[in-house]
Amino acid sequence: MATISAKIFKHHKKADGTYNVKICIYHKDERRYIHTNHYLIGKQLTPKLKIKDKFIADLVERQLIDYRKTVSELGIKLRSFSAEALKNYLQDKDADIDFIAFCESHIQRTKLEGREGTANNHRKIKNSLIDYFKRKVISISEINSAMLFAYEGYLKSERKMERINQLGKTVVTIRPPLGEMGIHNHMRDLRTLFNEARDFYNNEDLEFHRIKHYPFKKYKLSRVPLTKKRNNSIEEVLLIRDCVTEPGSRAELAKELYILSFLTCGMNAVDLYNCTKDNILNGRINYNRTKTKRKRRDNAFISIKIVEEARPLLIKYIDKLRKRYSTCRNLDSALSKGMKEICKKTGLAGVTFYWARYTFANLARNSCRMSKDDVLLAMNHVDMASRMVDVYIERDWKIVDEVQLKVVQLYREAGTALSANF
Template sequence: MATICAKVLKHHLKNDGTYNVKIRITHKKEKRYIDTEHFVTARQLTKALEIKDAFINRLVNLKIDEYRLAISSISEKLDFFDADGIRDFLLKNNKEIDFIEFCDSHIQQLKESKRGGTAANHTTVRNSLVDYFGRERVLITEITASMLKSFEKFLRSPRTISRENQFKRVVTTESGGITDAGLYNYMRDLRTLFNEARELYNDEDLGIIRIVHYPFNKYKVGSPPATRNRNLSVKQVIKISEFNTKKNSRTELARDMFMLSFYLCGINAVDLYNVSEINIKKERLEYNRSKTEGRRKDEAFISVKIVEEAVPLIKKYIGKLQLRYSTSRGFDGALSKGMKTLQILTGIPEVTYYWARHSFATCARNDCRISKDDIAVALNHVDIGHRTTDIYIAKDWKIVDDVQIQVLSLLRNYRR
């Protein structure tokens, strides 16, 4: 059984003539110490260095009682702990969990694991929480079901948002409130962050439950709203490709990137930003899809033929986007603004960069009558139903080439 008592150590005398009162933990014949906020002088101690000051004794005993109560909560599991483990448990158990601090640490881990897209989404949720509370410190106990309902109203309401851009300058924008789909994504990602915090701080095996409550039992995130069509007709794709715009403008960037994505089987913006000349091998672009790289055994690798239409755009942009934009988020921001302008100037009712991927897939299926399985390969999707079968089948990039050439042949025929 672990024992706890207050202790003053003779050799810890400070220059100002005071001693720090420590709490000693003894377990399995090992001793470990926890510093307290209390200091005493020789006048407050006996010759045996025992505290004789009644006020200090009362305060220290309150903390000791708190620690004893915490240890009793894991009494059945004490054999699994050494003295260091008990000390760490008491220190962590005594500290309130700052959810924003946790989010920052978790987001950094995502970035280091090359999950930049997920990190960006979680950063958006983290920043919105700071906006909602009006402070950088938010205790996890403040994330409750009633708070989530209030947070939902906050997200739906018009508000002013201030964020640092890639040049570390604060940029202020007006938000009209998020859509149903946006709300689902926010609350889903917040639930993911909360679950990750529980995974880190709770240890059911040892009976350590630092996060007791779970607001998502009462507040339901629900199902994602039905995804609307995000595809353009072949004529609309051609209209974008042939649209003349100002050189070196965001609109030019948006047009070129949209078409490059269409030519390269719907490549994501973050992957266009990350690839360089190293990824070009024998007239093919070979890369790992950032969105799913860390979650797939094949590291989401794909090889796409650099078709004739893509060659000038590859030379113009690949390896140079990182010189123009310091982060993929900065690139995304410029791309988004350029697409909005392109939408207005072309008269296309609605379009974003991601529509290039949807349009490529829709043309492949509805116009070229290509099988969904082959389209999935070209889009670099993992087939959940055939995951075991895929282990036995070698990758054949001719499938991707066939899908790509049929879609581009359709585009070429429309231009004639």
Template sequence: MATVGIKIHKHHKKADGTYNVKIRVAHKGEKKYLDTPHFVVDKQLTAKCVLKDATLKQILNKTLDDYRVTISTLGPKLEFFNAETLRNHLRDKDEPMDFFKFCQNHIEELEKEKRSGSAGTLKTVLFSLKDYFNQNALSPLEINEWMLSSYEKYLRGKREIKRMNQGELRKRIVKGMTDGAVHNHFRDLRILFKAAMKHFNKPQIGQIRIPYCPFDNYKIVDTPETRKRNLDIERIKLIRDCNVEPGSRAEMARDLFMLSFYLCGTNAVDLYYLTSDNIKKGRIEYNRRKTKRRKDKAFISIKLVKEAKPLLEKYLGKLHTRYCRSHALDRAIKEGMDVVNKNAGLSGITYYWARHSFGNLARNKCRMSKDDVALALNHMDHGNKVTDIYIEKDWSIVDEVQANVVELLVDRNEPKTKRLINPIEQRRTMRLVSA
């Protein structure tokens, strides 16, 4: 049986000598507490810290009676609750739904889980919605098919946005979104909306505050075919040998692009968080942050090849102090790559091309198998999940892929220290030697 009552914790006395009056919710042997807007001092309490102020008790008893009625109306559904969920139900039952407030709380939870990438894209959606509605609160019921259609037109047009920058509110004009940007934006808005439905709706007790999802009837524009971001080896050499100003963002962008290429397409966010603790016995070992929610935590072990070593030593542990967040590093790399493109006589190449190019060259130039390339890129093999339970990952396969791709950068007119490694031939030779 669930009960509610007034509770004041003696050890919660504040610096100004007051105590917050709380409501105790007890259910299934557990107790949880609700804060109230009421504060009391010692003279309003008994020696056992029990409230004796008659006026305040009368006010609180009305709240307790309301909670008891709510609990009674639940009937058999009360069994679906524990003390915490019942406390939350009593607290939120009369609170109006605010989609903006929910989104902000949801984003903060993602940031606590160190999912800064997901939090960043959802934060962009939240800011844009606030621009569109120009109000401080929004009911999720205002998001429907007609609103989505109007919102899409708004996003595709040139518009003014206001953002806080270094403590100042600044305005700027942004151009309309492309099909790809609209697709991604609406995909993230749908993620937020469905999370809100899960938060506000309690079907087990028949409480459906958001009755339907407008995205079920609204067709999000298809994303255009992804542009191939593959560089041939000659253009990668142009980036490697590009002359830039020492200490500039362009130098950092060039170096990190090549470091990513040498390290099997390592993402910038992973380079940002790398420390000396990730270097073990000549290998770089880390959990890829973009997909670390996988069961294997997206762990990968990559050999620290000689080409990558001076670059890693140059930036290891320093990106963290130079940039407060990984997103700031991303922006700096983007600006730096613009200069690299100009100086190298190239166009439109971004940092992420290093990862795409590594995979493409490994498969099409070095003739490595798709499975081996996927392992080197730390991709999840959705088609062989059961098989993966039996097979232990062999990082020497990644070493073979890496060695073959890095070998391509050796100039043709220079003597090669070793010929291109054929993994099948190498394994055959190893078997002969061991025999």
């Protein structure tokens, strides 16, 4: 059984002559102490360092009663607590949670895990909340259903954003209203952050809930809207490939990495960024897809054959991207700007680097008539409906090779036909 008492120690006398009142928790033959906000001088204490000041004594007694009541309510669950855990439980149970501070620490953890894209998305949510509330400290209790409905309205309007640039100057930009997909993705990421906070601060096993409310029970995310076309025809792929660009420019980078991604079954930018010579073995690229490797038991491993057209591009960029760009976020920015230049040169509209992945999948299914299951395998996706089947069936990379070869043959034939017309 834990005991809770107030203690004042003679040897803890401060330089200003005051003593701090501490709460002593004695549990499992160990003592832990919680500092209080009460500091007393000698005349407020008895010779045996007991509290003589009635006002302070009453305040301390109320705190002791509250802590003892909390311990009693734990019942049999108290056995699961160490003295340190019990101290933290009592100390934190009524403490407010700064959601922005949590978001920042979570973003840093996500970056350390190598999930730059997710960290960047969550950083946008954090900054947007600061813009909305116009302050950098936001209680978790302020993230409620009423706020979410109002916040959605805010995102649907034109918004002013203030940011500090690299020179330390404040830059004000006006952001246009978010569209249907933008709203969905933004609120989805906010829900993810809120769920992460609940997982971090709540202990379901001990029925300890610092975050007791769940605003997303009342506020429901809208269905994912149908996306507009985000893939190219094979003729447009060749148009991008043959676009004339300045050597070493962002346009050249975007063009060549788009083609490299297309030839490697839609390899993501972050995986190209992280790819080293160690990932190359027996003419194949072997890697774990960054986006999903922590969500899957197979760590999202895939093996892709290096086709002839991809080899010079791999040689040019492997182990080079991390030297050229300090983070994958910087690479993404360069690719975005480079693809905009490509669009201007080719007359294409809205094409991004990620279209290479959609293009590969669409051509594999619609032009090459490969099965959806085989396309999913080549794209390193998991079909939720057949996940149990995957437990029994070993992966056969020859299937991936077949899907890849069909698309590459289409690419080659279109290139040959294009050359014949000149």
